[in-house]
Amino acid sequence: MTNSSFSATIHLLNAAARLEERFAGELGAVHGLALKEALLLMHLERATKQRLSRVELAKRLSTSPSTVTRLTLPLEKLGLVGREADPRDARLAYVVLTEAGRRVVTDARTTLQRLSSDAFADRWAEEEITSLSGLLGRMAADQAGNLI
Amino acid sequence: MTNSSFSATIHLLNAAARLEERFAGELGAVHGLALKEALLLMHLERATKQRLSRVELAKRLSTSPSTVTRLTLPLEKLGLVGREADPRDARLAYVVLTEAGRRVVTDARTTLQRLSSDAFADRWAEEEITSLSGLLGRMAADQAGNLI
DNA sequence: TTGAGATGATTGCATATGGAAATATGTCGG
DNA sequence: CCGACATATTTCCATATGCAATCATCTCAA
Numbered sequence: 029m030t031n032s033s034f035s036a037t038i039h040l041l042n043a044a045a046r047l048e049e050r051f052a053g054e055l056g057a058v059h060g061l062a063l064k065e066a067l068l069l070m071h072l073e074r075a076t077k078q079r080l081s082r083v084e085l086a087k088r089l090s091t092s093p094s095t096v097t098r099l100t101l102p103l104e105k106l107g108l109v110g111r112e113a114d115p116r117d118a119r120l121a122y123v124v125l126t127e128a129g130r131r132v133v134t135d136a137r138t139t140l141q142r143l144s145s146d147a148f149a150d151r152w153a154e155e156e157i158t159s160l161s162g163l164l165g166r167m168a169a170d171q172a173g174n175l176i
Numbered sequence: 177m178t179n180s181s182f183s184a185t186i187h188l189l190n191a192a193a194r195l196e197e198r199f200a201g202e203l204g205a206v207h208g209l210a211l212k213e214a215l216l217l218m219h220l221e222r223a224t225k226q227r228l229s230r231v232e233l234a235k236r237l238s239t240s241p242s243t244v245t246r247l248t249l250p251l252e253k254l255g256l257v258g259r260e261a262d263p264r265d266a267r268l269a270y271v272v273l274t275e276a277g278r279r280v281v282t283d284a285r286t287t288l289q290r291l292s293s294d295a296f297a298d299r300w301a302e303e304e305i306t307s308l309s310g311l312l313g314r315m316a317a318d319q320a321g322n323l324i
Numbered sequence: 325t326t327g328a329g330a331t332g333a334t335t336g337c338a339t340a341t342g343g344a345a346a347t348a349t350g351t352c353g354g
Numbered sequence: 355c356c357g358a359c360a361t362a363t364t365t366c367c368a369t370a371t372g373c374a375a376t377c378a379t380c381t382c383a384a
Binding site for chain 2: 031032033034035036037038039040041042043044045046047048049063067089090091137140141143144145147148151152154156157158159160161163164165166167168169171174175176
């Protein structure tokens, strides 16, 4: 008997790698955004005041604070995000979604939704997708600030 | 109503990122292997004659041929894999698992199984994990040479 | 109030990775 | 057989990323 946790893990890593590969190309071609940049904007969109500290973004993206710093640089130059200080804590440098950023993230999400639908288009019943989504969602049950 | 494909996709990417982060540390500490190196060895172990061409490995790992070339270099120096030519096609440079590689991959898989079990330890019923594994496996149904 | 330790952000450095180019070899039609 | 095109591998180059060090600021206890 094969360890089912192991089996799920291997399948999960494989599926994610394939999806990322598949998404990166089209998302970049359509919006000039990397997948992680789109996810970053989506986190901002969903946050209170549409802003988050860099450390908080790093946690939600499962990446390092330094990566967030470098990820936001080009987005700031493009005017998709801005920078805000916290009056109570001068260490914080919030990343805040701009009006232009709101437009871009809306479009990018539409593209991601289409790509997602395509990925499940064949051989999948709606209830199977819902079941999969629910189970995967449970893996993030302990996590704050989920996108969905 | 939220697009369930989109929801599943977002959860999938998030779950994979968290698992990779979690696994990388311990796998490296225990065996000195990166997650992708362990997966590479596992693919070889499962293949006919325990060998695969670099292009085939790239497909199965969802990475580029150049990455496979560089991934195998240190593994070869460690004696975990070797190189074999194909008598019929001089372009091919098979990556073949060595006896030392077999031992290492057995140990690494044991570690991965333990880490996987830990990841699902709480809040998960066996049948839920099996269901998740089955659904994720369907996402790879079109793929040749699956690990599981 | 003050000093020790914690936290947020950035930067330097080393490593990882993809894509294009270069090279070698194979295949196929004429 | 020959040339055009395809395929496998490697290398070059640019980019991406994590970690450790650094700096600034905050918190808390004495």
